[in-house]
Amino acid sequence: MTIRSHRPRLRLAAVVLTVAATFAAGLAVAARTGTAEAALVSTVEDEGADCPVPALPDAGSLPTNAKLPDPFKRLDGTRIATKSDWRCRREEVKKLAEKFVYGEKPGKPQSVTGTVSGSTITVNVTHNGKSASFSAGVSLPSGTGPFPAVVVLGGFGADTAAIRAAGAAVINYDPYAVGKEGTPRNNKQGAFYSIYGSTSQTGLLMAWAWGVSRIIDVIAQSGGNVLRADGVGVTGCSRFGKGAFVIGAFDQRIALTMPIESGSAGVPIFRGIPGEGAQSLSSAYGEQPWLGDAFGTFTGSPNRLPVDTHEMVAMVAPRGLFIMDNPHIANLGPRSASVAALGGAEVYKALGAGANITYWSDIQDGNHCANRAEWRVPLQQHIAKYLLGTGNETGTIRIAAKAQGRLSDWSDWQTPVLSDSQSPSPSRSVSPSASVSASPSASASPSVSPSVSPSVSPSVSPSVSPSASQQPGRGCSAVLTVQNVWDGGFVVSVRVTAGAAAISGWTVRLALPGATVTNLWNGRLTGTDVSNATWNGSLGAGAATEFGFQGTGPATGLAATGCTAA
Missing domain, CATH: 2.60.40.290 (Immunoglobulin-like)
Known part of the structure; x- marks a missing residue:
């Protein structure tokens, strides 16, 4: 995201509404993404680590393709046919994203130790003779543990009061302790770079993800008396929304991923950002070393990328994903973010987990990173379903008409009907999984599945001359x-x-x-x-x-x- 704040804890007061009030607010009827199905959380960081991955292409040999890459197409040109095929296809996407976008995320270091209490988590890492330490604060809800927990990046994410009220602890994670902003690419600082070198080509977002993975390591080793390692969520807004998105995509132990208004280098598809008027890729790449060093060759030519963010959305599947966005700030790229969500949702649906993804930009408050009434109830429903195991709310796609992207404009591939066996299955067109409620003013494509609501900000000026x-x-x-x-x-x-x-x-x-x-x-x-x-x-x-x-x-x-x- 592009909007910079040095006071991340300055928040608007949360407005508490009942479920009935929230969903009777005159917004469009949501289009359900599938039948309710429990998220499948792994006990390991990367389930596909043992998958053989063919040699990745060189940056200089990549063809130009204005369409989004086919998430179901392997590097060898064949398409996956079964749900079990996704495990190794996901590993290919992971390797592509590491090489061309974020930089490599190393696996678990040789030694990870630490402590977990009701107020603090400490992490000590040693690898190849180098050591680093960092800590995170803990705020417990009322009741008796062990508790699930939501990692909140930089104190700037989903409403922490609502998180605790739902029964989950809050882990206050300072990502700058692991990857510091304001540093040049050839002298990166923080715990990650103390281990892997200040000239590492891995960007800050992936370094932040590595840090959260080490926190989960410590929780898993702690005996589970205070916090549960099988009930971890992550959230952040703005630059920390970028981080939350990458964290959830690259650690399959994360049960619920909740990025908010992440902007360029976050959820929005790279291919869509130049045409939307969002923060340019060169600006996002230059503002901070968020992205990996290798991405610098693609800032002016995203159509050469062999991977895009709809596939990072897909990497989270079938786990819980709740993307919150702001349609009122074009600089955030909300139209491109909706396309990423729609593209990734096709993988969710192919895996039979369509109920586990939500994208929500249908909001009235245009202030950046505000606590919003529209999100409070679904936030707590997601915590209940994915972290507490007590809910079954079905995912929803609610895209504001003013920032509606159309997957059909970016996709030239069909979504396969993946079987549970090894036999090939036919493909189907990208289509809604439920009835669509669309605003008359919205330009909806029959190949898109969102619920499109009317623009909720009539005071927005349609155009301002430069x-x-x-x-x-x-x-x-x-x-x-x-x-x-x-x-x-x-x-x-x-x-x-x-x-x-x-x-x-x-x-x-x-x-x-x-x-x-x-x-x-x-x-x-x-x-x-x-x-x-x-x-x-x-x-x-x-x-x-x-x-x-x-x-x-x-x-x-x-x-x-x-x-x-x-």
Whole structure:
């Protein structure tokens, strides 16, 4: 995600509603994704570790394909035919994602020890003569344990009060202790890089995932007196939503994965981000070393990727997945995120686990990472089903019409009917698993299965013209575009372009009549001036970078009034 906050614990107050009130709020009827079926949680981090994986292609030999890769097609060109085939096909997807997107996630180190109490988890790791330690806070619910637990990244995820009220503990995980932001790619810092080296090509998201896996190791070794290793969920919002998504995809011991508003480098399909106006891939790659170093060659050509995020969604299958998104901020890529969910849902359905995935962007509050009334009840239902084993709520797809993606626009493959035996099975078209309720204003494709609701933010301006500041003699120019507007707030992107000569830094003067910047990314704010971050100041002749911000107040009159180069 692109929106940066240095105060992650600043939250809107949660609004508590009953089930009846929540589901009678006049929203569209949800389309059910399948029959209820318990999630299959593994006792090991990677079930397919023993699967033989063919040699992966080299980056230079990858063909261009604007369609999403077929998740059912093996590297050897054949398609899987049985549900049991998915175990090794998933391992292929994992290896592709590691090589081209996130960097490698090493397996369990030689030694993992630690302690679990009602207030703290300690983790001590030793591998190849190198050691590192980190800890996480624990907050228990009322009652008698052992308890399931939800790992909350950076104190910034699903409503922790609702989590504890549902009967699950909260593990407060500081991902920066494992992979620190603000570091260059050749000098990454944190517990992961203390073990595997500061020049490791593995990005922060995968390092954060490795850290949660080590927490689960310690819980599993602790005897289960306080926390249960077979009832672990994970959640995070914004950059921590990216992390939660990767954590759930790459550890099959995670019973419930709940990313929120994850944005570019999170759930949204890479192929869809350039056309949606979301944070660009080059911006997400440059903002922090979230993605692996190898992804740098794909920021301008995502169609060359042999894998995309719909397959990371599929990697979570058949376990519980609850994706929460915000349709009001185009910079988050919600349309592309809905396509990823729809594509991954096809794997869920093929495995007979369609009831285990939920995607929900049908919300009214456009503020980034707010606690929302619409999500409180389903959050607790998901905890009951996947962590406590006491619920059977069926997954749902609720996509707001204003950010509706269509899988048919991105898919040229059919979903097979996977058998329980080794005999081949026919394929079926991508189709709804239940009746579809669609808004008359929505452009629904018959090959898409979401429930599409009317736009819930009538105050959003349909279009805002960009403003530009051109100063040829100063070595750079800036173009400001208002990406999204809602009642009392907005999101803006600013593109900075070097002139005829290379520059080593830049500063953009903003006009913000009556408005206040609340979150800024890819730059540093001083008054109404934004200067470059450490990683995006040097631009070659004619090269460009982007920064952006979320603000409160009117969006009228916003402009970039000057650009000064260093």
